[in-house]
Amino acid sequence: MNFFNNIGDSFYKSFIYDDRYLYFLEGIKNTLIIAFFAVLIGIFLGMIISLIKDYNKEKNKLKILTKICDFYVYVIRGTPVLLQLMILYYVVFKTVDIPIVLVGVLTFGLNSAAYVSEIIRSGILSIGNGQKEAAKTLGLSYFQTMRYVIFPQVLQNMLPALGNEFITLLKDTSVAGYIGIVELLKASDIVSSRTYDYFFPLIVSALIYLFFTFLLVRFMRMLERKLNHVRS
Amino acid sequence: MYEVKKLVKKFDKVKVLKEIDLDIKEGEKIVIIGPSGSGKSTLLRCLGRLEIPTSGKIYFNNKDITKINNTHEIGMVFQSFNLFENLTVLENITLAPIKTKLLSKQEAIKKAREYLKQIKLEDKENNYPADLSGGQKQRVAIIRALMTNPKVILFDEPTSALDREMIEEVLNLMEDVAKEGMTMIVVTHELNFASNFATKIIFMDEGKILESGSPKELFNNPKTERLKEFLKG
Numbered sequence A: 001m002n003f004f005n006n007i008g009d010s011f012y013k014s015f016i017y018d019d020r021y022l023y024f025l026e027g028i029k030n031t032l033i034i035a036f037f038a039v040l041i042g043i044f045l046g047m048i049i050s051l052i053k054d055y056n057k058e059k060n061k062l063k064i065l066t067k068i069c070d071f072y073v074y075v076i077r078g079t080p081v082l083l084q085l086m087i088l089y090y091v092v093f094k095t096v097d098i099p100i101v102l103v104g105v106l107t108f109g110l111n112s113a114a115y116v117s118e119i120i121r122s123g124i125l126s127i128g129n130g131q132k133e134a135a136k137t138l139g140l141s142y143f144q145t146m147r148y149v150i151f152p153q154v155l156q157n158m159l160p161a162l163g164n165e166f167i168t169l170l171k172d173t174s175v176a177g178y179i180g181i182v183e184l185l186k187a188s189d190i191v192s193s194r195t196y197d198y199f200f201p202l203i204v205s206a207l208i209y210l211f212f213t214f215l216l217v218r219f220m221r222m223l224e225r226k227l228n229h230v231r232s
Numbered sequence B: 001m002y003e004v005k006k007l008v009k010k011f012d013k014v015k016v017l018k019e020i021d022l023d024i025k026e027g028e029k030i031v032i033i034g035p036s037g038s039g040k041s042t043l044l045r046c047l048g049r050l051e052i053p054t055s056g057k058i059y060f061n062n063k064d065i066t067k068i069n070n071t072h073e074i075g076m077v078f079q080s081f082n083l084f085e086n087l088t089v090l091e092n093i094t095l096a097p098i099k100t101k102l103l104s105k106q107e108a109i110k111k112a113r114e115y116l117k118q119i120k121l122e123d124k125e126n127n128y129p130a131d132l133s134g135g136q137k138q139r140v141a142i143i144r145a146l147m148t149n150p151k152v153i154l155f156d157e158p159t160s161a162l163d164r165e166m167i168e169e170v171l172n173l174m175e176d177v178a179k180e181g182m183t184m185i186v187v188t189h190e191l192n193f194a195s196n197f198a199t200k201i202i203f204m205d206e207g208k209i210l211e212s213g214s215p216k217e218l219f220n221n222p223k224t225e226r227l228k229e230f231l232k233g
């Protein structure tokens, strides 16, 4: 009886008392906002970076821009995301009045772009030159070829790798708490530092992360199936 | 149509084409033969603007080929077909003429269906390349090249990736295309086909044109030792 009493008590303290569940809701909201918009930035910017690099390889143009992209990817992949977050918050936006969640969105978006660009680039390479060359002899431009022939295949082939990247991103947003963003893990931290009881906040956070990664996995599978269906 | 002057192509430091001179007139059917590594593909790829010459000039209808931007006037057919894997047969054939505004969508589809009927693949228009046999793929690739009204079509070993029983159907289609008056330049190891098909045979060895002439001249009267060896197989 005592055991159940304790559990009930602990649950009450962690979520109900003082409306503490609101922290978790705030945490979920911020985690999802950061992850969602970071993915969008990551895909958009990652695609542009990989296009610049491929265009450079193909036409031997845009040399300086390509160097910048190479350097960018090198720096992002060579430093911890937490450090990137801190530099953006404590250095770049130090004197700028900007919502802190936006700093999170930017950091994770810019970070993800580097990884996504590498995924897309290896996807372009794996398709080989044959279809590009055929397109060229048919009079299609570089961009028409990328848009109608190469990118659709890259997307299909790279879907599993992109899915992994997004799952990693979702989990990595948990370091955003370091600069004071109330994301999910930070929310759980705030609550347990009041109650000195870590069990429920941590377990519930874990379950929430699992739930979202589960949804993401299902979503990616559905996309894969849809795209595969088109082909066969 | 083509004027090639002192064409040199190097990869790194290696000279793969050594000062090639070549004239090709409209309507000719050229077959290029030669041992592996002699530079046949490289020459063809230079003519198709897929390689940039190291030195020398290629004129296509009196225009410097390196100064032409996008063109559909030089069609190409590859050993590995290179169909667009993400598109259906019909989309493969109509993509370029539609996107380059050569034809309207309706015109392109109409023309594509006529060609598909001609090669007896009209019931495959909604299939993807993965569903086709090698011979079917190559025939689709050939009519894809025809769709943009090229002035010349270059073929790089169009039947080398095919099983024996499919080679025939591809060669037959090439002969049909030839009858329409198309200028064609073909790299192939099918010497029987070459002797009926070609108006002129070019024998390449080590980056040079060693001999050229009618099939009769070359096959019955080879002048160089290298060609004699090559014909013996």
Ligand SMILES: Nc1ncnc2c1ncn2[C@@H]1O[C@H](COP(=O)(O)OP(=O)(O)OP(=O)(O)O)[C@@H](O)[C@H]1O
Pocket (backbone or CB within 6 Å): B011, B012, B016, B034, B035, B036, B037, B038, B039, B040, B041, B042, B043
């Ligand atoms: N992109 C390249 N980079 C470096 N070397 C190349 C490249 N393409 C061709 N070569 C070399 O150039 C030479 C000629 O090659 P090419 O493909 O033109 O010969 P080929 O006559 O078509 O031979 P095959 O009958 O085997 O197709 C070869 O020694 C080849 O290794």
Ligand SMILES: [Mg+2]
Pocket (backbone or CB within 6 Å): B040, B041, B042
């Ligand atoms: Mg070759």
